[in-house]
Amino acid sequence: MKVLIVGGGGREHAIAWKVAQSKKVSKIYCAPGNAGISKIAECVPIGPMEFDKLVAFAKEKEIDLTVIGMDDPLVGGVVDAFEAEGLRVFGPRKNAAILEGSKAFSKDLMKKYNIPTATYENFDSPEAAIAYLENEGKFPIVLKADGLALGKGVLICNTLEEAKDGVKTLMLDKQFGSAGNTIVIEEFMTGREVSVLSFVDGNTIKLMTSAQDHKRAKDNDEGLNTGGMGTFSPSPFYTDEVDEFCKKYIYQATVDAMKAEGREFKGIIFFGLMLTENGPRVLEYNARFGDPETQVVLPRMKNDIVEVFEACIDGTLDSIDLQFEDNAAVCVVLASDGYPEHYEKGFKISGLENFEGKDDYFVFHAGTKLDGEDILTNGGRVLGVVATGNDLITARANAYEATKLIDFDNKYMRNDIGKALDNM
Numbered sequence: 001m002k003v004l005i006v007g008g009g010g011r012e013h014a015i016a017w018k019v020a021q022s023k024k025v026s027k028i029y030c031a032p033g034n035a036g037i038s039k040i041a042e043c044v045p046i047g048p049m050e051f052d053k054l055v056a057f058a059k060e061k062e063i064d065l066t067v068i069g070m071d072d073p074l075v076g077g078v079v080d081a082f083e084a085e086g087l088r089v090f091g092p093r094k095n096a097a098i099l100e101g102s103k104a105f106s107k108d109l110m111k112k113y114n115i116p117t118a119t120y121e122n123f124d125s126p127e128a129a130i131a132y133l134e135n136e137g138k139f140p141i142v143l144k145a146d147g148l149a150l151g152k153g154v155l156i157c158n159t160l161e162e163a164k165d166g167v168k169t170l171m172l173d174k175q176f177g178s179a180g181n182t183i184v185i186e187e188f189m190t191g192r193e194v195s196v197l198s199f200v201d202g203n204t205i206k207l208m209t210s211a212q213d214h215k216r217a218k219d220n221d222e223g224l225n226t227g228g229m230g231t232f233s234p235s236p237f238y239t240d241e242v243d244e245f246c247k248k249y250i251y252q253a254t255v256d257a258m259k260a261e262g263r264e265f266k267g268i269i270f271f272g273l274m275l276t277e278n279g280p281r282v283l284e285y286n287a288r289f290g291d292p293e294t295q296v297v298l299p300r301m302k303n304d305i306v307e308v309f310e311a312c313i314d315g316t317l318d319s320i321d322l323q324f325e326d327n328a329a330v331c332v333v334l335a336s337d338g339y340p341e342h343y344e345k346g347f348k349i350s351g352l353e354n355f356e357g358k359d360d361y362f363v364f365h366a367g368t369k370l371d372g373e374d375i376l377t378n379g380g381r382v383l384g385v386v387a388t389g390n391d392l393i394t395a396r397a398n399a400y401e402a403t404k405l406i407d408f409d410n411k412y413m414r415n416d417i418g419k420a421l422d423n424m
């Protein structure tokens with residue numbers, strides 16, 4: 001099979017790496033890809049929102065399967081564009097990707113189908129939002145832009161003043177453009193966060209192993225929210241009891257709700273959960289693999305991922321026995337100092353060759369580019385260094401050891417990925 005992957009970050013590198021292990025695959029393309037992906041796939045300079053060009057490329061190269069890694073094209077309807085030309089593609093259609101594309105939609109869905117989540121109200125006028133905050137607000141309170149905002153459209157406001165400023169930022173100043181036309185105002189919850197990814201074929205859902213992200217830029221969860229500075233898998237906080245609760249009230253319930261709404265979901269559902277005192281609650285849904293969760297989940301997956309993708313498309317996921325290794329993995333993101341705000345690019349990266357041919361540690365490229373023989377930094381998040389181990393503590397030690405193998409100017413990482421494990 002010839003496979004095309006759409007995207008160019010660490011997540012897509014991990015997907016491409018896993019696809020490359022499939023016995024069914026002879027050739028991989030990636031649009032646009034990055035320097036790391038180019039070692040295992042042919043990168044083509046087509047942007048993820050250039051649907052016509054992507055479709056034309058898939059036809060010209062007779063691609064057998066296209067896998068969409070990113071949220072924007074899914075929400076924009078890239079799957080519909082491929083299907084309209086009779087091409088096989090993995091991911092939800094536009095009418096199902098709305099599960100991630102509109103937080104107001106997903107909150108209303110959860111309310112309608114009794115799926116546990118924070119209490120909330122949706123607003124499409126700033127005056128109504130402010131009146132609600134003044135009359136009924138309990139602080140801290142959470143404001144969320146309805147649409148996609150690169151993971152940055154969530155504001156946690158400690159006071160009424162902060163919340164009013166937040167409404168202004170999202171709805172009047174339009175910091176995230178039309179994503180802030182509607183906002184969700186919801187109850188602030190506390191607890192540990194867990195990411196659970198799943199494969200879905202419209203009816204059946206198969207869960208992947210759990211993971212935990214570290215979203216803040218600095219140690220001790222300080223600093224700004226980022227795309228994710230590191231992950232570990234499995235999460236020891238995702239106990240059997242939590243699993244049982246989520247299986248009863250959240251996972252299948254979400255798939256069934258989407259079907260009942262005439263929005264059959266095929267692809268990945270990523271459940272962002274918060275484990276509160278009163279039980280697990282859905283923080284958010286994503287309609288794609290997580291980044292950098294994928295970098296720790298896929299190295300632990302035993303199945304041929306292409307078979308699983310095909311089963312989702314064909315509606316035969318019930319016949320797949322999804323299995324994960326009984327081990328652990330940790331990812332430490334190497335970023336450019338200053339991320340997520342201001343940072344420089346274009347520094348030469350050294351030491352990547354130390355990872356070649358290793359099967360217990362890996363480096364997935366997030367923001368890199370080729371410059372002749374050299375590989376240069378080309379983004380805020382540059383690389384994800386991943387190691388496996390028999391348990392989380394070993395995997396973490398291995399991952400931090402492996403970060404020493406790589407060097408570039410302005411290299412920055414968190415030093416406390418998985419620190420929570422010490423208190424277990």
Ligand code: AMP
Pocket residue numbers: 118142151154156186187188189190193215272283284
């Ligand atoms: P989201 O994009 O919805 O996952 O939100 C980004 C981050 O904001 C989450 O990972 C949480 O850390 C935080 N967050 C979102 N919603 C809430 C909430 N209702 N209560 C507390 N924290 C929240």
Ligand code: GLY
Pocket residue numbers: 151213227228286289290291292293
């Ligand atoms: N790691 C969080 C996300 O992919 O949205």
